[in-house]
Amino acid sequence: MGSSEIPLPPPRITMPVNFYGLSVYRQFYMQTICVFLVLTALIVVPTSAQQNSQQCVTTYNAQTDYFPAKIHVDNATLFAIQYFNNYKLVSNKMTNEIFALYQCGTPAPTNLPNGTKVFAVPVAKVATLQTSSNTYLEALGVGAKIVALSVEQDVSSPCLQKGLANNSIIQISSSNATFMAQTLAQMDVVFGSPSASTSNNTRAEWVEFYSTWFNLEDSGNKISASINDNYNCLRRAAANINGNKPIVSWVSYSAPSEYTNNTPSWDISTVNFKMQLTADAGAIFFAPNTTKFSTSKDFLAAIQNVDVIIDETYLAPTLNDVLSNFGITNATASTYRFVANQAIFREDGIQTVAGGRDWYESAVIFDDAVLADVIAAVWPGYPTTGYQRSWLRNVAKGETPKISTAANCTGSVSTPRTDPAFACSGNFAAKSGASSVQAFGGFVVTLMAVAAAVLMA
Numbered sequence: 001m002g003s004s005e006i007p008l009p010p011p012r013i014t015m016p017v018n019f020y021g022l023s024v025y026r027q028f029y030m031q032t033i034c035v036f037l038v039l040t041a042l043i044v045v046p047t048s049a050q051q052n053s054q055q056c057v058t059t060y061n062a063q064t065d066y067f068p069a070k071i072h073v074d075n076a077t078l079f080a081i082q083y084f085n086n087y088k089l090v091s092n093k094m095t096n097e098i099f100a101l102y103q104c105g106t107p108a109p110t111n112l113p114n115g116t117k118v119f120a121v122p123v124a125k126v127a128t129l130q131t132s133s134n135t136y137l138e139a140l141g142v143g144a145k146i147v148a149l150s151v152e153q154d155v156s157s158p159c160l161q162k163g164l165a166n167n168s169i170i171q172i173s174s175s176n177a178t179f180m181a182q183t184l185a186q187m188d189v190v191f192g193s194p195s196a197s198t199s200n201n202t203r204a205e206w207v208e209f210y211s212t213w214f215n216l217e218d219s220g221n222k223i224s225a226s227i228n229d230n231y232n233c234l235r236r237a238a239a240n241i242n243g244n245k246p247i248v249s250w251v252s253y254s255a256p257s258e259y260t261n262n263t264p265s266w267d268i269s270t271v272n273f274k275m276q277l278t279a280d281a282g283a284i285f286f287a288p289n290t291t292k293f294s295t296s297k298d299f300l301a302a303i304q305n306v307d308v309i310i311d312e313t314y315l316a317p318t319l320n321d322v323l324s325n326f327g328i329t330n331a332t333a334s335t336y337r338f339v340a341n342q343a344i345f346r347e348d349g350i351q352t353v354a355g356g357r358d359w360y361e362s363a364v365i366f367d368d369a370v371l372a373d374v375i376a377a378v379w380p381g382y383p384t385t386g387y388q389r390s391w392l393r394n395v396a397k398g399e400t401p402k403i404s405t406a407a408n409c410t411g412s413v414s415t416p417r418t419d420p421a422f423a424c425s426g427n428f429a430a431k432s433g434a435s436s437v438q439a440f441g442g443f444v445v446t447l448m449a450v451a452a453a454v455l456m457a
Contacts, residue, residue: 051069051216052122052215053215054122056103056104056105057106060105060106064085065085066085066086066103067083067103067215069217070217071211071221072221074228077093078094078202079093079209081208086103086106088101088102089101089113089116090212098115100112100118101212101213102118102119102120103121103215104120104122108120119188119213122215124188125145125147125188126142126147126188127150127183128148128190128191129190130150130151131360134146134361135364136207137210138157138417139365140210140214140220141219141414141416142214142414143157143159143160143413143414144413145214146160147169148169148170148171148184149172150171150172151356152171153352153354153356154354154360156350156356156358156361157362157404157417158405158407158410159412161404161406164406165406191210204223204228205224207220208221227365227419228368230424234422235280237383237426238280238371238375238428239282241282241379245282245283246284246308246379247284247285247286248278248281248286248308248378249269249285249288250312251267251268251269251311252267253265253267253326264294264296265294266292266326268286268287268292268293268302269291270291277374281375281379282378296327304336306336306338307337307341308338308341308344308345309338310344310345310347310374310377310392312347317348319395319396322344338396341396342394343394344395345392345393345394346395347359347363347393348393349401349402350401351401351403352403352405357391358391366421368419368424369390369421372387376392377389377394383424384428385429387422
């Protein structure tokens with residue numbers, strides 16, 4: 001495996017589908033979907049009327065529809081799927097790439113659009129290069145097909161950590177380019193980050209894109225519909241909460257470095273994703289005319305009346321760190337609502353021992369669970385009494401991160417990973433006592449964007 005003399009097939013590399021935007025592609029060039037024609041013969045079983053076959057065909061019939069279960073794309077605008085009897089065309093609209101995925105054991109399609117990349121499905125051996133792909137595959141129940149992955153220290157999934165620990169999953173790193181190339185050459189497909197959607201509903205719908213590679217369209221449709229239905233139920237319930245709507249703003253601090261001309265900066269985000277999430281939580285998105293500041297004085301003047309902060313600055317694990325980044329001193333702290341209200345949240349509520357955030361892993365697909373977290377942050381006592389936030393950690397109240405380790409793996413990677421979201425069934429139960437605005441004294445939420453350009457942007 002380690003010899004540089006082993007001839008390697010050239011990988012075909014596509015650009016990533018990336019929820020964090022193309023700026024992340026420039027910094028993380030390995031966010032790709034690479035596909036290698038390394039296929040294993042499988043044994044045939046009859047195709048179900050409801051599910052697509054997981055085995056190869058031995059007797060081909062041109063009149064047979066080999067994909068009875070089909071994806072019905074509702075909200076995703078970045079990919080499209082067209083079905084034929086023995087193959088499907090999966091188009092990445094962001095990169096203008098087309099994949100022809102044909103049922104193994106049937107003839108490869110011809111007369112395809114120029115540049116189409118052709119692969120047999122279902123794939124069996126998968127590598128992932130970004131953590132956000134992992135939970136999509138786990139949700140489909142194909143986590144066992146992940147046999148290699150990168151960024152080991154950032155992998156939050158307990159069962160994938162377990163696979164790394166017992167060597168059933170190979171750790172790959174660009175620091176050993178030869179070994180990485182040799183390992184990836186053995187894969188059927190290499191997934192990067194499915195992260196170009198800036199809408200909450202389209203983020204969940206990328207599970208349908210992944211499902212096409214495994215002939216699991218039926219599962220993809222159900223997972224996407226379940227997440228979106230629950231999200232919309234939470235959105236409607238949040239809209240009916242009594243009280244003045246809290247104001248929400250998302251901001252970030254960038255420390256002086258060689259990448260920032262050695263000058264600090266403070267930003268208030270106006271990204272559509274955060275705007276939608278804030279509105280759907282029943283709050284008002286704070287979007288001032290000026291969103292970038294070169295002094296903490298000007299930044300603090302802009303957010304002085306903010307009641308709740310959700311801090312996305314990458315390195316600020318404690319309340320003191322947050323206040324220091326903002327330039328808030330003990331003498332001035334009481335003048336800021338979010339400090340007086342003890343309402344400063346961060347997105348690192350679940351992380352690895354090395355500090356890798358699950359916010360960039362399972363939170364990417366489970367939009368409904370993310371919305372429930374934001375609702376709980378901006379409306380105390382909702383969506384239900386005693387609700388435990390997954391990712392949003394209140395540093396002002398001394399909450400500590402939950403550390404995800406292999407010991408937390410209690411199931412199997414072959415069992416579909418379940419949605420951790422609060423199951424919405426209608427309007428939230430009415431709460432007694434003060435409203436959220438009274439409890440938080442006016443209520444403006446600020447979510448700080450990650451300074452290292454690894455944001456949901």
